[in-house]
Amino acid sequence: MNNSSSSKLIEEAVDQMSSLPGIGRKTALRLVLNLLERETHEIDRFSSAFTKLKAQIKFCEKCRNISDEQLCSICNSKSRDQSQICVVQDIRDILAIESTSQYFGVYHVLGGVISPMDGIGPNDLNISSLIERAEEKALKEVIIALKGNMEGETTGFYLFRKLDPLNIKVTTIARGIAVGDDLEYADEISLGRSITNRSPYSDSMAK
């Protein structure tokens, strides 16, 4: 499809829609025309959802989860075990683990993984705040729940080296889920099992 649309407004809307990952220009046009069929107040609500999100969103001071308050609902919950921290790459992993109903501790969002190829080092991630949490609190366990690829393993090993001297039990989720798969796309049973069957981090190194 060339850009022979008779409207600059449509062009701009399609440009913006197709800026989303995985949305091509044909799909974008279909979505834009679907929006255009709606009432004005519906489109206003659609658009303001994203501007409001950006303007008002906070990040939990403790775990860096996305939150409406200073502390997220998980860190704030009295029914969650504050002595157990599950380290994840981003908030989608929290949602995925929460949906298994197999984990009752709290989280720590790294915001990425160590990736020299992309120029991401330990200082670009929320690692120092994790170490602070580990030093401050009577922590019993840190569960590393990162992807099973090179970057995930590197980051996990880096964290293990930082946390092990603090006499904290460092575990990693069981590789019940396929290596290299995204946590968020794993089925809930496998992901739940991988939480239950977590093993000492040192064991995973031996393999």
Add this chain to the structure above:
Amino acid sequence: MNNSSSSKLIEEAVDQMSSLPGIGRKTALRLVLNLLERETHEIDRFSSAFTKLKAQIKFCEKCRNISDEQLCSICNSKSRDQSQICVVQDIRDILAIESTSQYFGVYHVLGGVISPMDGIGPNDLNISSLIERAEEKALKEVIIALKGNMEGETTGFYLFRKLDPLNIKVTTIARGIAVGDDLEYADEISLGRSITNRSPYSDSMAK
């Protein structure tokens, strides 16, 4: 994935994103988080593209194409043959036909097809304005370029019955494209050929 997100703002953004056709909640979350990583001004631009589109978009007074002006760029063009009207279901079909560079007339957008099952009758479509254009102008030809399904055929036949008494040549695009396929997804060569090889409407009825 359940709705255990710790943020009502995220929930609302995901709700809105997944209101788009073909976007599930997992994909919506991925898109929303992608947006959230952008700068505020980028998100403002994203959002305003859709509100501006709805507020400022016009429909061409002649052909009902989407337009920034009273007349769309095609109806306004002196290089287009105004005596030849191609009747399409919606503006995506115009974009598809334009991309073939095989058609030099003008268009008329019906805004749908006759579909008793969905309660859409001839009066719900831009048919009377088409008849007016046919009566007013020294029209030579109306090309019916609708889908090859029941509703498209019914609508085409309805138009033929209305236009034939006006001594206008009524043609239909050659079924070079697979029956039942959407015009917008056809490859440009087949679609271009179907414009070139259009046949008298009465022929298509005989088959």
